[in-house]
Amino acid sequence: MSSTPSESTTSGHDTGKPVGLSVNGHDLLFPPLPYDIHARADKATADKQLLDFVHVATYRKDVTRRQVTSAAFGEKHGDFRELGAAIKQHTLDHLDHYIEKFVDNATAAGVRVHFAQDAAQANAICLDIARRAGAKLCVKSKSMVTEETQLLPQLEAIGVETVETDLGEFILQLDHDAPSHIVTPMIHKNRQSVARAFERELGAPYTEDPQELTQIARAHLREKYRKADLGISGGNFLVAETGSVVICTNEGNGRFCTSAPRVHVAFVGIEKLVPTFEHLGVMLKLLARTSTGQPLTVYTHVMTGPRRAHEHGGPDEMHVILLDNGRTEILKPETREMLRCIRCGACLNACPVYRKVGGHSYGAVYSGPIGALITPMFRGLANYPDLPNASSLCGACYEACPVKINIPKYLIQLRAEMVSKRITKWSDRLVYRMWARSLGRSWTYRLGGWAQKLFFRWQARVAGTLELGDPYRSRGWLNDLPGPAGGWTSQRDMPTPPAKSFRQWWDEQNRP
Amino acid sequence: MSNISDTPASLGVDRQTFLKPVRQALGRISGQAVPAPPAVDPQLVRLASASEDVVSLFAQRAGEVGMTVCRIKSDELIRTVSELLEKVGAKRVAASVGSLPQAVSLNDSLRRKGVEVVDWRATPGFAEQYGLDAGITDVHAALAETGTLICSSDAGHSRGLSLVPPVHVAIVRQSDILPDMVDYWARLRGIPGRELPSSQAFITGPSKTADIEGILITGVHGPGQVFIVVVEGV
Amino acid sequence: MKVSLFVTCLTDTFYPRTGIAVVKVLERLGCAVDFPQAQTCCGQPMFNNGFTDEARELARRMVEVFEDSEYVVTPSGSCCAMIHDYYPQLFKDDPAMAERARKLVEKTYEFYQFLLTVVKVDLRSLGAKWSGKVTYHYSCHLRGLGMTDEAVRLIQQIEGVEYVPLPKAEQCCGFGGTFAMKYPQISGTLVRDKVACIRDTRAAAVVSNDAGCTMNISGSCRRENHAVTFLSLAEIIAESLGLMEATAV
Numbered sequence: 001m002s003s004t005p006s007e008s009t010t011s012g013h014d015t016g017k018p019v020g021l022s023v024n025g026h027d028l029l030f031p032p033l034p035y036d037i038h039a040r041a042d043k044a045t046a047d048k049q050l051l052d053f054v055h056v057a058t059y060r061k062d063v064t065r066r067q068v069t070s071a072a073f074g075e076k077h078g079d080f081r082e083l084g085a086a087i088k089q090h091t092l093d094h095l096d097h098y099i100e101k102f103v104d105n106a107t108a109a110g111v112r113v114h115f116a117q118d119a120a121q122a123n124a125i126c127l128d129i130a131r132r133a134g135a136k137l138c139v140k141s142k143s144m145v146t147e148e149t150q151l152l153p154q155l156e157a158i159g160v161e162t163v164e165t166d167l168g169e170f171i172l173q174l175d176h177d178a179p180s181h182i183v184t185p186m187i188h189k190n191r192q193s194v195a196r197a198f199e200r201e202l203g204a205p206y207t208e209d210p211q212e213l214t215q216i217a218r219a220h221l222r223e224k225y226r227k228a229d230l231g232i233s234g235g236n237f238l239v240a241e242t243g244s245v246v247i248c249t250n251e252g253n254g255r256f257c258t259s260a261p262r263v264h265v266a267f268v269g270i271e272k273l274v275p276t277f278e279h280l281g282v283m284l285k286l287l288a289r290t291s292t293g294q295p296l297t298v299y300t301h302v303m304t305g306p307r308r309a310h311e312h313g314g315p316d317e318m319h320v321i322l323l324d325n326g327r328t329e330i331l332k333p334e335t336r337e338m339l340r341c342i343r344c345g346a347c348l349n350a351c352p353v354y355r356k357v358g359g360h361s362y363g364a365v366y367s368g369p370i371g372a373l374i375t376p377m378f379r380g381l382a383n384y385p386d387l388p389n390a391s392s393l394c395g396a397c398y399e400a401c402p403v404k405i406n407i408p409k410y411l412i413q414l415r416a417e418m419v420s421k422r423i424t425k426w427s428d429r430l431v432y433r434m435w436a437r438s439l440g441r442s443w444t445y446r447l448g449g450w451a452q453k454l455f456f457r458w459q460a461r462v463a464g465t466l467e468l469g470d471p472y473r474s475r476g477w478l479n480d481l482p483g484p485a486g487g488w489t490s491q492r493d494m495p496t497p498p499a500k501s502f503r504q505w506w507d508e509q510n511r512p
Numbered sequence: 513m514s515n516i517s518d519t520p521a522s523l524g525v526d527r528q529t530f531l532k533p534v535r536q537a538l539g540r541i542s543g544q545a546v547p548a549p550p551a552v553d554p555q556l557v558r559l560a561s562a563s564e565d566v567v568s569l570f571a572q573r574a575g576e577v578g579m580t581v582c583r584i585k586s587d588e589l590i591r592t593v594s595e596l597l598e599k600v601g602a603k604r605v606a607a608s609v610g611s612l613p614q615a616v617s618l619n620d621s622l623r624r625k626g627v628e629v630v631d632w633r634a635t636p637g638f639a640e641q642y643g644l645d646a647g648i649t650d651v652h653a654a655l656a657e658t659g660t661l662i663c664s665s666d667a668g669h670s671r672g673l674s675l676v677p678p679v680h681v682a683i684v685r686q687s688d689i690l691p692d693m694v695d696y697w698a699r700l701r702g703i704p705g706r707e708l709p710s711s712q713a714f715i716t717g718p719s720k721t722a723d724i725e726g727i728l729i730t731g732v733h734g735p736g737q738v739f740i741v742v743v744e745g746v
Numbered sequence: 747m748k749v750s751l752f753v754t755c756l757t758d759t760f761y762p763r764t765g766i767a768v769v770k771v772l773e774r775l776g777c778a779v780d781f782p783q784a785q786t787c788c789g790q791p792m793f794n795n796g797f798t799d800e801a802r803e804l805a806r807r808m809v810e811v812f813e814d815s816e817y818v819v820t821p822s823g824s825c826c827a828m829i830h831d832y833y834p835q836l837f838k839d840d841p842a843m844a845e846r847a848r849k850l851v852e853k854t855y856e857f858y859q860f861l862l863t864v865v866k867v868d869l870r871s872l873g874a875k876w877s878g879k880v881t882y883h884y885s886c887h888l889r890g891l892g893m894t895d896e897a898v899r900l901i902q903q904i905e906g907v908e909y910v911p912l913p914k915a916e917q918c919c920g921f922g923g924t925f926a927m928k929y930p931q932i933s934g935t936l937v938r939d940k941v942a943c944i945r946d947t948r949a950a951a952v953v954s955n956d957a958g959c960t961m962n963i964s965g966s967c968r969r970e971n972h973a974v975t976f977l978s979l980a981e982i983i984a985e986s987l988g989l990m991e992a993t994a995v
Contacts, residue, residue, distance in 0.1 A: 115530035168723035252734025392922025415796030436800035487927035491934025502765035
C-alpha cells in the first residue's frame with residue numbers, strides 16, 4: 001500500500017531503485033474490497049509531508065474560494081447557489097427529456113452519440129472507435145469518468161499509446177501514481193518526485209524548477225499532439241438545447257486533445273446535462289470561482305459537433321459516450337441530489353478530514369466528502385463502510401458546495417442505510433439501542449449519568465488526577481480508557497464529570 | 513479508415529434501452545411533459561452591466577487574469593501589433609483577422625518589416641502552426657465581467673491560432689466587448705437559424721497550471737503570453 | 747418571558763457550571779426559567795449514527811417534554827441544530843407529529859442566539875466586565891444555524907476582554923461524537939491542529955460553546971501540555987455580570 005507521497009518520492013532515490021514504480025495507481029483507486037480506511041488514514045496522518053502539502057494547499061484554496069465568491073457575487077451569492085442547485089435539480093428531475101434533447105441536437109450537429117450502461121460498454125465503444133480510426137497514439141485530457149472506467153490500460157492493450165496531457169495527470173502517469181484530488185490531481189506530490197520522474201522516464205536533465213519542469217512537459221507533449229490520431233476528453237457540461245459538450249481547463253491541453261487529432265471521443269456521465277446556454281452560463285460562473293477562485297477557467301471550450309466542412313482544424317469525427325455506470329441508481333429520489341455535483345472540488349478543500357488524510361485514503365476514484373457519498377453508491381455500501389462514517393459531520397462541505405448538496409444529511413442517510421441493512425456491526429447496533437433505551441426514561445438517564453460519573457471519577461482518583469474544589473467545575477482526567485473509549489484516550493485526555501451535575505444544583509436550589 | 517457515417521451500431525445499448533432505468537428512477541414515462549426550467553433572471557446573474565465603463569472593466573479584469581492589455585485608436589493598430597511582435601521577437605506569425613478592415617494592410621505591413629506571415633489555411637489541422645512564434649486573431653466577442661476573449665471557429669478562423677503559438681495577440685474592437693456572459697448568450701440567440709461553430713473557446717488568461725506544488729506557471733500547453741489590443745471607437 | 751432550559755446530557759453531566767450560568771444570565775435579563783425534569787437527550791448520537799428509529803423516539807420525548815414551553819433555550823449549537831435540521835424530517839410520515847416538531851423548532855434557540863435575537867441584549871449597557879485575553883472556538887453546528895460572528899460580537903461587548911481571533915477558526919476540532927473514537931488518528935490530528943492554533947493566539951481562555959468540542963479540545967490541550975482555561979459563552983457572560991465568581995486567568 002502506498003497511498004502517501006513519501007513512499008513514492010523518497011524511498012527509491014536513495015536505494016537506486018526507480019522512484020515511483022512501487023506505486024501502482026490502479027490499486028490506489030481500486031483496492032481490495034471491502035475497503036478499510038484505517039491503514040491508509042493512519043499512515044497519511046502520520047506523514048508530515050502529506051500534511052504540509054495537502055493541508056496547506058486545500059486550506060489556501062478554501063480561503064481563496066471564500067474571498068473570490070464573496071467579491072464576485074457579494075449579496076447575491078446565496079441566490080446564485082440556489083439557482084445553480086435548482087438548474088441541476090430540474091435537469092436531473094427530467095433527465096430522460098434532456099438526454100433525448102441532447103442526443104437529437106448533438107446528432108444533428110454531426111456528433112455520434114453512444115450509450116454505455118457500464119464501464120465495460122464505455123470502454124468497448126472507445127476501443128472500437130480507436131480500432132476503426134486505426135489509432136496509434138491517443139492524447140487524453142483530464143476526465144474522472146475514464147478513471148472510473150479504467151480506460152487507459154485497455155487502450156494500451158490494443159496497441160494505442162495513450163498519453164495523459166494535463167500536467168498533473170501526465171506526471172502521475174509517468175510516476176505510476178493515481179490522482180488524489182478531482183481538480184488538482186497531484187496535490188499530494190512534490191517537485192522532487194516530478195524531477196525524478198522526468199529524469200527517469202523522459203531522460204530529461206534533473207531540475208526542480210517548476211517552470212523548467214513545465215517546459216519539459218510542454219515540449220514532450222507538443223510532439224504527441226502533432227502525431228496523435230485520437231483525442232479523448234471528459235465533459236464538464238452537456239448542453240441539451242444545442243448538443244454541445246463543454247470542457248473547462250486551464251492548461252490548454254483540453255483544447256489540443258479535442259482539436260488536433262482527427263477523432264475526438266468525449267466520455268461524459270449523464271448527470272452533466274444542463275438545459276440551455278443560459279443555464280450553462282450560471283454554472284460556469286459558479287464552477288471556476290468555487291473551484292480555483294478564477295472568474296472562469298482559462299479555457300472554457302464549447303464544442304458543437306466535429307469540424308464543419310468550411311472550417312480548418314478540429315476533428316473530423318466527434319463521439320460522445322454517455323455513461324450510466326451506476327448513476328441511475330443514485331438518480332432515485334432519496335439520493336438524486338448527490339448527482340448535482342459539478343466536480344468543483346470545493347468540498348474536498350473545505351473538508352477537515354480530506355485535509356488530514358488526502359485523497360488516496362478514500363480508496364476510490366472520487367475522494368473527499370462527495371466521494372464519501374457517491375463511492376458507496378457506485379461500488380456498494382458494504383464495500384466502503386468507512387466512507388460515510390469517517391466524517392465529523394462538520395458541514396464545511398455543505399457550506400462550500402456551489403449547488404448546495406447537503407452532504408452531511410446524506411452521510412447520515414447512508415449510515416441509516418447501513419444500520420437497516422445490518423452492515424453496521426451487531427455489537428454497535430446493540431450498544432446504540434441500549435443507549436437509546438436508557439435515554440428514553442428519566443430514571444435510567446439519571447442512573448446512566450451517575451454511573452458514568454462514578455466510574456470516571458473513580459478511575460481519575462486511582463490515576464491521581466482528580467481535582468477537588470468547585471463541585472460543579474473541578475474534575476479529573478483520564479488518559480487510558482478501555483474499549484472503544486480507548487480511541488479517545490489514544491489521542492487526548494478525557495475529562496471526568498465534576499462532583500455534581502446540573503440537575504443536582506437545580507434540585508438543591510429547591511426550584512420547581 | 514472508416515468514416516463516421518458508415519460505422520455500424522454501437523457496442524453499447526440503444527437509446528431507449530439506455531433511457532429505461534433513467535425513467536424508472538424518475539418515475540417518468542416517455543414523452544411526459546416537462547415544466548419550464550428555472551428562469552435565468554438577468555438581474556441576478558448579471559455581474560456587470562452596460563451602465564459601467566465596459567472597456568475599462570474588460571481591460572482591468574483581463575489584466576487581473578494575466579493578459580496584457582493596451583487601448584489604442586484605429587489608426588494605431590498596425591504599428592501597435594508590429595511593435596508587440598518585435599518586442600516578443602516573433603519572426604514567423606499567422607493571422608486571422610478577417611473581420612477587421614486593416615486585415616490586408618496588416619499582413620503587408622508585417623511582411624515589409626521582415627516578419628514571415630504564414631498562410632495557415634495551406635495545410636489542414638495545426639501542422640503549419642506548431643512552428644509559429646505568434647498567432648494574431650480578432651475575436652467574436654469579449655466579456656468585460658470576466659476579462660474573457662471568445663474565439664470561435666469558422667471559415668476564417670482556425671481553432672489553433674489562439675492556442676498553438678507561444679504568443680497570442682488578440683485584437684478586440686470596442687464593439688466586441690459585452691458586459692457579461694448573459695449578453696453573449698442573448699446575442700447568440702438573436703441570430704436566428706445560425707449554425708453554431710464547432711468550437712467556441714472562452715479564453716480567460718494565458719495557459720496556466722498550478723499542478724506542481726501549487727506554484728502558478730504560465731504557458732503550459734497554450735500560449736504563455738496573451739496580448740490584447742483594444743481598438744477604441746470601432 | 748418564560749424560558750425552559752434544555753441543558754443537554756453532556757452539559758448536565760460534564761459542564762454543570764455552564765447550565766448554572768445560563769440560568770443566572772437569563773434570570774438577570776428578566777426571564778423566568780424552568781427546567782423540565784423529564785428531559786434527557788435530543789437523540790443526536792443515535793441519529794448521527796444512523797439509528798433513526800431510536801432517534802425518533804427520543805425526539806418524540808423532547809417534543810412532548812417541551813410542548814408547553816414558551817421558549818426553549820439550550821447552551822449547545824449541536825443539539826439545537828439537531829432539533830432545527832432534523833426533527834421535522836424525522837416525522838415526515840406522521841404529519842401531526844411533524845407539526846408539533848415544527849413548533850418546537852420555532853421556539854428553540856441556542857443560548858446566545860436567544861440573547862441576540864429575542865432578548866436583544868447589549869452587554870455594554872449591563873456593565874459587563876471581565877479581564878483577560880480570550881479567543882473563541884466556532885463550533886461547526888452553529889454554521890448550520892447560520893450563526894457566525896454573533897458570539898464574538900457578544901464577547902467584544904464585555905469591557906476588559908482582549909479578544910484574539912483563532913486562526914483557521916472554521917476548521918472542525920475533530921470531535922464529531924463517536925467519530926473521535928472510531929477514527930482516532932484523524933480526529934487526533936485535527937484536534938492537535940486546533941490546539942496549535944490556540945497556542946498561537948497566546949490567549950489565557952478559550953470560549954467554546956459546545957460541550958463536545960470543549961471535552962475534545964481541552965483534553966488535547968492537557969495532553970499537549972498547553973495550559974489554558976475553557977469557558978462557555980454563558981460562563982464568561984455570567985462572570986462578566988458578576989453573577990458567578992470570575993475565573994482567574
